[in-house]
Amino acid sequence: MSAVAPEWVRASPTVKPEGSRSARARLVTLSLIPAVILAAMLGLTTGAVAMTPWDVLRILTGQLDDPFLHEVIFNLRLPRVLVAITVGAALAMSGVALQGLFRNPLADPGLIGVSAGAALGAVAVIVLGTTVLAPLVLPLGVLALPLAAFAGGLATTWLVYRLASRGGHTSVATLLLGGIAINAIAGAATGMLVYMADDQQLRTLTFWNMGSLAHAGWALWAVSAGFVVLALAALPFIARALNGLMLGESVATHLGFPVHRIKTLVVITAALAVGASVAIAGIIGFVGLVVPHLLRLTIGPDHRYLLPASALGGALLLLLADALARVIVSPAELPIGLLTALLGGPFFLWLLMRQQGRLGS
Amino acid sequence: MNSLLHGRWPLPAAWRSPTVRPSPMPAQAPSDTGIQVRDLRVERQGRTLVDRAHLDVAPGTVHALVGPNGAGKSTLLSVLAGETRQNHGQVTWSGRPLDDWCPNALARCRGVLPQEAVVTFPLTAWEVAEMGRLPHRTPERDTPIVHECLERAGVLHLSGRDYRSLSGGERQRVQMARVMAQVYETGPQRPGVLLLDEPTSALDVRHQLRLMELLRTDAARGRAILVVLHDLNLAAAFADRITILEGGRIADSGAPRDVLVPATIRRVWGVDCVVETDKHTQCPWVRLRYGTPKPQCELEASP
Numbered sequence: 001m002s003a004v005a006p007e008w009v010r011a012s013p014t015v016k017p018e019g020s021r022s023a024r025a026r027l028v029t030l031s032l033i034p035a036v037i038l039a040a041m042l043g044l045t046t047g048a049v050a051m052t053p054w055d056v057l058r059i060l061t062g063q064l065d066d067p068f069l070h071e072v073i074f075n076l077r078l079p080r081v082l083v084a085i086t087v088g089a090a091l092a093m094s095g096v097a098l099q100g101l102f103r104n105p106l107a108d109p110g111l112i113g114v115s116a117g118a119a120l121g122a123v124a125v126i127v128l129g130t131t132v133l134a135p136l137v138l139p140l141g142v143l144a145l146p147l148a149a150f151a152g153g154l155a156t157t158w159l160v161y162r163l164a165s166r167g168g169h170t171s172v173a174t175l176l177l178g179g180i181a182i183n184a185i186a187g188a189a190t191g192m193l194v195y196m197a198d199d200q201q202l203r204t205l206t207f208w209n210m211g212s213l214a215h216a217g218w219a220l221w222a223v224s225a226g227f228v229v230l231a232l233a234a235l236p237f238i239a240r241a242l243n244g245l246m247l248g249e250s251v252a253t254h255l256g257f258p259v260h261r262i263k264t265l266v267v268i269t270a271a272l273a274v275g276a277s278v279a280i281a282g283i284i285g286f287v288g289l290v291v292p293h294l295l296r297l298t299i300g301p302d303h304r305y306l307l308p309a310s311a312l313g314g315a316l317l318l319l320l321a322d323a324l325a326r327v328i329v330s331p332a333e334l335p336i337g338l339l340t341a342l343l344g345g346p347f348f349l350w351l352l353m354r355q356q357g358r359l360g361s
Numbered sequence: 362m363n364s365l366l367h368g369r370w371p372l373p374a375a376w377r378s379p380t381v382r383p384s385p386m387p388a389q390a391p392s393d394t395g396i397q398v399r400d401l402r403v404e405r406q407g408r409t410l411v412d413r414a415h416l417d418v419a420p421g422t423v424h425a426l427v428g429p430n431g432a433g434k435s436t437l438l439s440v441l442a443g444e445t446r447q448n449h450g451q452v453t454w455s456g457r458p459l460d461d462w463c464p465n466a467l468a469r470c471r472g473v474l475p476q477e478a479v480v481t482f483p484l485t486a487w488e489v490a491e492m493g494r495l496p497h498r499t500p501e502r503d504t505p506i507v508h509e510c511l512e513r514a515g516v517l518h519l520s521g522r523d524y525r526s527l528s529g530g531e532r533q534r535v536q537m538a539r540v541m542a543q544v545y546e547t548g549p550q551r552p553g554v555l556l557l558d559e560p561t562s563a564l565d566v567r568h569q570l571r572l573m574e575l576l577r578t579d580a581a582r583g584r585a586i587l588v589v590l591h592d593l594n595l596a597a598a599f600a601d602r603i604t605i606l607e608g609g610r611i612a613d614s615g616a617p618r619d620v621l622v623p624a625t626i627r628r629v630w631g632v633d634c635v636v637e638t639d640k641h642t643q644c645p646w647v648r649l650r651y652g653t654p655k656p657q658c659e660l661e662a663s664p
Binding site for chain 1 (some may be wrong): 398439442443444464465466467468469472476478479480481482484485486487488489491492493495496507508520521522539543559595637
């Protein structure tokens with residue numbers, strides 16, 4: 001009994017874990033970092049004013065003192081790039097979190113109505129902020145828009161979750177149908193508000209409803225980025241629990257995870273991230289669906305890698321889409337929400353066809 | 362004295378940190394180890410699912426839970442697994458009520474195999490088995506442990522396959538590997554428990570035997586094992602004790618030869634049988650009576 005080796009020593013430590021994808025997952029996640037940096041550089045150089053990466057670097061470090069180029073970089077392109085990174089990371093990560101929560105790869109903040117709820121909250125602030133809601137909105141200042149979007153997103157996420165989950169089981173059909181209903185209700189309410197809006201508000205709303213990275217100022221970006229960072233900071237803590245949830249809620253309980261607390265945390269963080277991204281960029285669909293799905297195909301569904309990789313992948317996708325949106329119809333630009341819908345819609349159809357028969361309810 | 366020193370700490374002192382070498386547990390009265398269920402009652406929607414249940418599963422033993430469909434076996438197991446809350450009565454593990462345990466500490470010594478687990482994400486068999494290591498933060502030894510458990514469950518050759526593409530029996534064995542990986546570090550000095558809900562339901566005869574032999578090995582390592590079974594002969598051959606549940610109540614409990622008697626089987630399941638003794642193992646062997654010989658369909662000989 002004296003010198004008993006721990007039992008696990010008997011197992012050979014040199015086994016090759018076939019079927020484990022963590023090595024590949026680490027590699028892919030790490031290689032996404034330089035990809036995002038390159039794409040950000042692409043976003044800074046493309047546009048009506050041609051610039052080389054070298055110029056951009058010299059302006060950013062203050063070595064090139066050209067007031068015009070300085071203006072272009074710091075007031076036009078850098079905010080866009082930062083917004084693209086923030087929004088892309090927020091949407092993709094909340095997509096992963098919601099898919100983990102619902103245990104379904106089809107849960108997307110846009111599809112299940114979370115974005116629409118957040119949009120309703122934001123539109124209410126834009127349209128009614130100077131009249132009916134003024135006592136609420138004015139003291140909050142720049143915080144009002146992201147907070148309203150967060151509240152709208154939280155309410156819809158909670159509603160959809162309550163609707164689709166009964167006794168630890170999530171019904172996919174209810175989830176998607178509930179999403180349709182919530183999208184319709186929130187859309188109608190948003191439409192009513194748009195109907196009430198004046199000309200100036202209308203222009204803001206139209207552009208914003210299609211999703212755009214153009215109208216964000218530094219202040220709004222800073223607040224929303226704060227929201228997103230808050231949500232991102234929470235997600236690593238729930239990554240292991242989301243892994244356990246993949247085998248079902250009861251197995252997650254057996255593995256020692258506080259399932260109810262985790263679910264609340266996921267709902268709040270997803271609503272935070274979606275609310276913040278809707279507040280700065282409007283509705284941008286399919287990022288939360290496409291990015292996690294593609295990454296799951298390459299690195300597997302381990303949330304410890306999938307969450308950070310999706311954040312990077314979402315940022316990458318939006319940076320590239322934004323560069324494309326500015327080039328296609330230059331010198332004008334395409335609303336980025338239209339572009340992601342044009343790319344993501346067909347992708348979703350392909351996903352449905354591929355999964356047909358495996359979907360179940 | 363021990364409990365005074367450790368307060369409400371849910372673990373034996375040796376468990377406090379994974380880096381501390383486990384010291385032998387202080388000698389305890391037999392009633393303080395293993396699982397004890399006392400006067401358990403579970404009601405759901407006005408129906409009593411389990412009533413006045415007493416159960417003891419000692420470390421180092423395989424305890425089989427048998428009974429007709431709907432007798433409350435799974436309900437009883439889910440209370441022990443912490444999924445369902447009882448309306449009355451108490452469940453203790455190592456002398457402490459289940460509620461006093463920290464969930465993670467419990468997860469490191471209690472493995473639960475549910476009847477089925479639905480997976481919607483493209484996990485490989487390896488990744489499913491690796492889930493059993495989630496309660497532990499021991500990445501350096503997870504790989505050899507998962508490898509060994511998959512090997513013991515006889516599914517190592519499937520480790521790269523998509524879990525959803527496996528057959529029912531293969532999935533069950535992968536889940537079994539996950540449960541074994543979860544309680545891997547438990548042994549004579551660190552009490553562990555396995556709660557298995559019909560682990561043989563999808564297995565062919567060879568794998569049924571292999572699984573039951575696996576449970577015997579695990580019991581020999583000091584784990585307390587509670588297993589729901591339908592095959593009375595498997596229970597008779599491999600379990601130390603058998604508890605028969607009927608309509609939520611315990612009909613009988615004891616050693617196989619005392620419990621598996623024609624009168625009880627007739628009363629609980631409503632089938633006739635003869636109980637013989639296996640010459641080789643000396644275990645009781647239940648031979649069901651099937652009534653009349655198979656009716657033969659008489660075909661007219663074709664010209």
